[in-house]
Amino acid sequence: MPTKNRNSEQHPDLESVMFTEAQIKKRVRELAREIRKVYGGGEFTIISIINGAVMFTADLMREIDNPVRLDCVRISSYGNRTTSVGTPQIVSSLTIDIARRHVLLIDDILDTGKTITLVSGLIMKLGPASLRTCVLLDKVGRRQVPFDADFVGFKIPDKFVIGYGLDFAERYRNLPCIGVLSPRLQNPPEWA
Ligand code: 5GP
Ligand code: MG
Numbered sequence: 001m002p003t004k005n006r007n008s009e010q011h012p013d014l015e016s017v018m019f020t021e022a023q024i025k026k027r028v029r030e031l032a033r034e035i036r037k038v039y040g041g042g043e044f045t046i047i048s049i050i051n052g053a054v055m056f057t058a059d060l061m062r063e064i065d066n067p068v069r070l071d072c073v074r075i076s077s078y079g080n081r082t083t084s085v086g087t088p089q090i091v092s093s094l095t096i097d098i099a100r101r102h103v104l105l106i107d108d109i110l111d112t113g114k115t116i117t118l119v120s121g122l123i124m125k126l127g128p129a130s131l132r133t134c135v136l137l138d139k140v141g142r143r144q145v146p147f148d149a150d151f152v153g154f155k156i157p158d159k160f161v162i163g164y165g166l167d168f169a170e171r172y173r174n175l176p177c178i179g180v181l182s183p184r185l186q187n188p189p190e191w192a
Contacts, residue, residue, distance in 0.1 A: 014179035021176040027153050032063030043067040044102040052108035055165035056136045071096045082160040088115045103128040108165050109137040113145035
């Protein structure tokens with residue numbers, strides 16, 4: 001039976017592919033190397049902002065052989081829109097103790113900066129030994145709250161992207177690539 005090359009065909013709801021599966025994989029490996037260099041062989045605690053950072057966190061942590069602990073925080077999302085509205089809220093918080101621990105906070109994308117600022121504030125209140133941040137994508141031009149992540153996968157222009165964990169109305173998280181949502185869908189379709 002012929003096997004389908006999943007990178008050779010673009011999903012019909014994408015306007016364009018921004019990063020292929022192979023490009024993401026390569027960059028995630030490089031990021032892991034940068035992170036290992038900073039932490040040496042020491043233990044750290046990964047805090048992943050879900051759902052968006054699920055794929056990125058899973059792939060990144062498998063490239064790191066330091067002892068790591070993992071916890072997740074869930075933040076209220078955009079709903080079915082493609083632009084950030086209002087103030088993000090913590091929907092589900094940490095369950096493990098991070099006092100005196102080295103913490104690496106991971107998110108899929110840094111946009112206005114509100115989400116990562118909110119979660120960083122929460123973490124800092126719990127007295128970690130250190131806090132660093134890692135994002136796969138950074139929409140540098142969109143910041144409303146000044147924030148620089150310590151580790152950045154790719155800097156991207158102001159386009160609404162989906163795939164590799166990133167959703168539109170909870171769909172498309174399972175695309176192996178990252179692409180720009182077709183403008184045809186930016187006015188929510190009936191399922192959104
Ligand atoms: P911020 O709080 O920095 O404005 O937004 C961060 C969050 O907004 C991310 O965790 C992500 O869930 C969502 N977000 C921002 N830009 C995009 C985008 O282009 N595509 C998707 N799917 N989500 C985005
Ligand atoms: Mg998110």
